Amino acid sequence: MMVNAVRISLAALAFTACAALAQDNSAQTESAASQTPEQTIKAQLDKITGGAPLGPVRPSVIDGLYSVQVIGGPSLMVTADGQHAIMGDAYEVTAEGLVPVQDPYLINSRKEFVSSLEENDTINFTPSDGTKHVAYVFTDVDCGYCRRLHSQMHEYRERGEKMPGYNDLGIEIRYLAYPRAGANSPSAAKLESAWCAAEPAKALDKLKNLEEIAPASCDAPIEQQFLKGGELGVTGTPSILLPDGRLFVGYLPPEKLLQSIEQGE
The missing domain is CATH 3.10.450.70 (Disulphide bond isomerase, DsbC/G, N-terminal)
Structure with a gap:
């Protein structure tokens, strides 16, 4: 299939x-x-x-x-x-220097994609104190920087200092599937098992921590999201898609992501 x-x-x-x-x-x-x-x-x-x-x-x-x-x-x-x-x-050549040109077609396509998502299409990690911002993350379980991003969902240590995680900053992370090795790969099968688990967030959390979960199969949107991500400009993981259509290909630490979100508001 x-x-x-x-x-x-x-x-x-x-x-x-x-x-x-x-x-x-x-x-x-x-x-x-x-x-x-x-x-x-x-x-x-x-x-x-x-x-x-x-x-x-x-x-x-x-x-x-x-x-x-x-x-x-x-x-x-x-x-x-x-x-x-x-x-x-x-x-674009401006008085301030070279500024990346945002493709209106892609911006609109990304917005339409985000607005079309249903509750079961994503695996969500929601701030306990309420959501202030939402970020969609195309992820792969066999990806080092994806695991790094996930490890910073809550407070973490960086160079000996305590740093706020995504959820601590009010950012809700909604995961989308993007198995880099393809929709027929072992990575895709792991993602499908997480999406089809009784508790998807707990299952995905285990995979991110290199733990095994029970194989499961259902009508999960793994292939669709993989192909759609490619259409929208995703070329690697993690890729962070904001509701306003901006896409960041690569890992952003929590405070940097918050800064990027707020700059576009």
Whole structure:
């Protein structure tokens, strides 16, 4: 029922793209007239990604370029003829320096995804004194920084000092599944067992602490969240998604996350 994840090496993709996009220019020119830019770009990318799933091809924030997300890999900006691709973030030149450009399409897609989530779609760790902020975290149980994030849910020690955890700061952590090795991997099976457990939060807590739990199976959203995360720009774990559509790929300590949340309010 689940599909295998396709993990794309950025360096390999860049090398392969340069070689593949340079071939068959004449054939591409002949066929381009009968295709939309979206169709042309998808056809070209299919040649170099080995059939990796792709997000929708759409106009980018830079006029004349199109954006597409390789699921589990990089985000690309591609010319309309599919002959040139750029990997990396886009920046706006301002008086203060280079500022990352937020893609309105992705921001809206992330907001829509968050608003579509139902209670059983996430495994939640809620502050005992009440929730002030919510952060959605794409997680994998076999990920060192994911375990580090989880170990700081409550008060922890850093360089001998006591530090407030996410819940202590009023941040409710709602976990989403993102098994980096793919939707058919042992990591995915562990996540499914947690989602299907009688007490999902306790089960996930055990997995984060390298303890075993009883295998379980149900209609858990592991595959759906893995694929959706890739569409939304998740390329690794943990990735922190805020309700306002901002995404932070990588670990943020509790106080840094709170600062980031409050800066966007």
